[in-house]
Amino acid sequence: MTTRSDLQTPAPSTDVAMPAPATEEATTRHTREEISALGAGLRAATDGRRYADVRALARATVPARLMVRDAAQTVPEAREWTRRSLRELVGLGLAGSGFPAEHGGLDDVGRSCVDFEISALGDLSLTVKSAVHFGLFGGAVTSLGTDWHHENVLPQTLSLEQIGCYAMTEYGHGSDVASLETTLTYDAATDELVVHSPTRSATKTYIGAAAEDARIAAVYGQLVVDGRTHGVHVVLVPLRDEVGQPLPGVTLGDNGHKGGLLGVDNGTITFDQVRVPRRMLLDRYGGIDDSGTYVSDIDNDNKRFFTMLGTLVRGRICVAAGAAASTRKALSIATRYAVRRRQFDAPGHDGEVVLLDYLAHQRKLLPAIATSYAHLFAVTEIIERLQDLHEAPEKDQEAHRELETRAAGLKALMTRHANDTIQVCREACGGAGYMSENGLTGLRADADVFATFEGDNTVLLQLVAKGLLTGYKEMWGDLDVRGMVQFAARTLGGQVVEATAVRPLVSRLVAAAARRSEDHTLLDRGWHLSMFVERERHVLETLAARLRRGKDHDAFATFNAAQDHVLMAARTHMDRMVLEAFVTGIDACEEGEVRDVLERLCTLYALSSIEADSGWFQAHNRMSAGRAKAVTTQVNKLCAELRPHAVAIVEGLGVPEAWLGSAMLTEPEVWTPGVPA
């Protein structure tokens, strides 16, 4: 069994055959990564408080060959590469951090998110393969299981002796987990659970590792005891025997080729009356006692269900962090290309113009970089908060629900930014951007699925809106339309935003801006914050009022007519949360060049957001026509100001050059017109 006593030194497992972690090669390579003082300062500012050393160590030790996969691999090749690389990842100490310390982990769920984030700077198949096994399967065993499960499952999970998968999604239901059709029926006569797929739509699908590698599954299904259904529970079900053959009653399929993540063997699972011992039920929140009676500390089925689903929070934080990491990598590639690639002569200028000197090109990349900085601060913050709450002596229910809501929102925001931005980066590199060897199209294809897995973005934003409308007081229900409408009906105008308290620093800045004259500068942070706060407050208050006015007899019609408003409420709330994280992060920096660049990036982020919602701000009398035009002018001005620092700014995004995996960045002479053959 792998044990790790030292956070800082990757400790290869002793009983798993794996190649040496090759830290020497990696260190040598990374010693050569010379970055600017500004770049180093930006990295230090964004690495956060708690896991800065973990991030820095990974940048210096993880070898590039583990982070870059050949995009031309076939599905079998990609799966084999991923399988082998997973062992190396474990050897480097980038897996299982969230497991209990007594079973070889670090009991550090925050660290497990950082592990995910680091590996997401490399190949996303490996990231997801690892996350399914350690994060989802291992996480379910850790969080939903009890001592027996920990002792009997986690060791072989950590050693990769037994690969696990996470069998939640069915063909019939993805987002709507409460409606899963698989049944887990207790048979008192044999003291077993019978796992069954009663319909074709109950077939588990898109299950990572089900197609080839998984030997055991954490299966979500409706628990039926003595004829009564107790809602969704999770049971461990062995899938394959020692030689990899499906066990009796288990039918396994292969989802085949996907839009990306070719290294992950997603598959289908159908159960035909498969029997497992009672103890295989992960029974931390609800189980069956020796007398065959269902027992749970949580009486309400719905509340229990959402307490169990609450353990998904880490997965969503990981996906947010991973999407943000992929975006930073794409921006690093495209920006480094944009400062070397020249195109078109310009009158009165020597040589052809460097791409990034065009305003249109700056507009493509720099506001996206500013947003990525904002996201970096927000991600670092939520990861640290996750671990802080995990370590707290008493569980703070409301704080945890706030965290779940924030995780859902960040996941939606950051995966959207990832899909949009990676595509912009690919196009910004022209034909070269379309060649797989340059690293952008694979990133694009792999990160794509982040928009819909671990919670569909549209569904997650509704969850955020519900959290806001109910002040996190009632979260039992996912897309529970009736609950949302009823709660809104009980909420009085003005109350809603207070549910997410504005931070003291932010209050101060907003108050200071309010005291100043009306024509405060566009660069005033207090004005930015007040615009974000006001946008959120107004959208949320008018949403609550609208839902209150709705027809009581048709909650769905009321909700549905306002669905775009619901989504905007969630989005504007998350925008405010992200800006606050950025502002808080900057506040921790000393005066100097690093802080100055961060301030400009923050202003660019804030003004880009205001510019994008210019129509809303004007329609709601928050911004004059003149100011709307001035915002655009200021965005262009900031682009010009940040342009000279572009390389240092992408160094600050924290992606080592050796991990970029972009051929066009390593063959300079090909790209410079006029050099003799």
Add this chain to the structure above:
Amino acid sequence: MTTRSDLQTPAPSTDVAMPAPATEEATTRHTREEISALGAGLRAATDGRRYADVRALARATVPARLMVRDAAQTVPEAREWTRRSLRELVGLGLAGSGFPAEHGGLDDVGRSCVDFEISALGDLSLTVKSAVHFGLFGGAVTSLGTDWHHENVLPQTLSLEQIGCYAMTEYGHGSDVASLETTLTYDAATDELVVHSPTRSATKTYIGAAAEDARIAAVYGQLVVDGRTHGVHVVLVPLRDEVGQPLPGVTLGDNGHKGGLLGVDNGTITFDQVRVPRRMLLDRYGGIDDSGTYVSDIDNDNKRFFTMLGTLVRGRICVAAGAAASTRKALSIATRYAVRRRQFDAPGHDGEVVLLDYLAHQRKLLPAIATSYAHLFAVTEIIERLQDLHEAPEKDQEAHRELETRAAGLKALMTRHANDTIQVCREACGGAGYMSENGLTGLRADADVFATFEGDNTVLLQLVAKGLLTGYKEMWGDLDVRGMVQFAARTLGGQVVEATAVRPLVSRLVAAAARRSEDHTLLDRGWHLSMFVERERHVLETLAARLRRGKDHDAFATFNAAQDHVLMAARTHMDRMVLEAFVTGIDACEEGEVRDVLERLCTLYALSSIEADSGWFQAHNRMSAGRAKAVTTQVNKLCAELRPHAVAIVEGLGVPEAWLGSAMLTEPEVWTPGVPA
């Protein structure tokens, strides 16, 4: 040699070994495509005047197996499939239509665009492979060559005996064709042209068919005669011998795996003093006479260059049409899925809610469908105009330049819409959307490159702006910054928009709207048109004024500071052109349900565009705050009104169900929760 005397009946080539076109199977299959009367009516309305029969015949005869490629194919498999399918495509009469009639074509360049559009409803590798050979290579020979080239090259091109490629792009220069580095130097001693790559950046790259199949290339390079450079010309250069080995002096490379279009063998070509006879120069616009002197009817090098590049217009129309076709296919898949997929119970409703009944889902798909209808009318119109101009007894230079400008703009608009919309469609199908077998991710990956090939979108939009600023009077220069600024300086305010005359129908509608009171309805077409016209006029006039005010000594700085403004001028112009095409198309329809649905789609298109630019309209006092909010309400209302017709509306998009290649649409029982196994 293939000859075709009948437009309507696909005539398989007689002397090329190829499988029978299997029209029987296809016809049988398609007889079963039962579409609604509304769907059929919409198809009739959008199929256009001239090529309606070609489109209808293709839908009824092209077999699905030719249109759907297995996304799991490896690069070699995909290339082989594409190679074989190309022969079938020729057999079906979907290639070479633009060739002169005396050499086996139809002398119908419009038809060749329709051929491209039809094949783009299938697999884009096949589309592009065909387009490179017939459209780019064959097109260059046809347009830039003279009799000798037509007689000696076109027959073996049409029969696929000799695959050609189009060697324009170099590593160092893609968009900036005028700066290509390859040299074509005339050696009077041997009466040969010496083709040479003087630098590493002169290597031709991303050249379709260069990696494996091409035997001959149309090579762009700087023609040097007697020590003087005459600008870019095109010469035919054999690349491979009979057994496929590179000829002496020719070095061929393989671009390898790409982000999509795996069936196209893109590669690199380097020339080391390769000699070809003088007659290999495509000398329609400029050549070398028997005395070894350069001769051309066009004195100005720059003017000659852009006359030659003008032949690219068809390629851009094809890419626009292809991108639009891919988008329609994706929307057809996602919409058909959205009317069958159910998710989440709703209080007071029977069963779970169908995805497309959610407002948010309608918002994702229906405005995009409306835009696709707008694009369909615009594409059909420009294809017909291309052929009308081609057939005109005298070449109308200004009309041709307007066409080039419009083609550039439509290409930029439609490829942007394609990338955005296909991604929305993929996400709207959740996890299923990410499985290759469901057809969306492959479409997304393949269509991606449309944004940057056949002209980078950002560059093309600048070309449009320049056309507008100069009233199409001066088009000699691509991204010629100085020219644009100087012309703007000579232009008086108010003159600019008149360069693109508003159509009489549109003028009438706009005038009628202006006569009515200020609070005319949001549904008033005249109001929509006047908003589009005003937006364009104001953006263009203020751009001209801004360029005039710029510093004369630094034209680049003046241009660059306004680059976002330049792009907006182009975009708003194109939006107006597209809306006018839609309005004109509807005007040709009789009263009835088809027209009624088209009117609503047109309104949805117009209001979505106005909503997206809400910030601009308010900042420029073209729309009040109240009206801005009302536009959003009206967009939602239109979505609800169109929802019941969703299936008929996507039938109207003209993609036969059998060509969708989406497994999830053919396995209904899997997707309906609750059906017993």
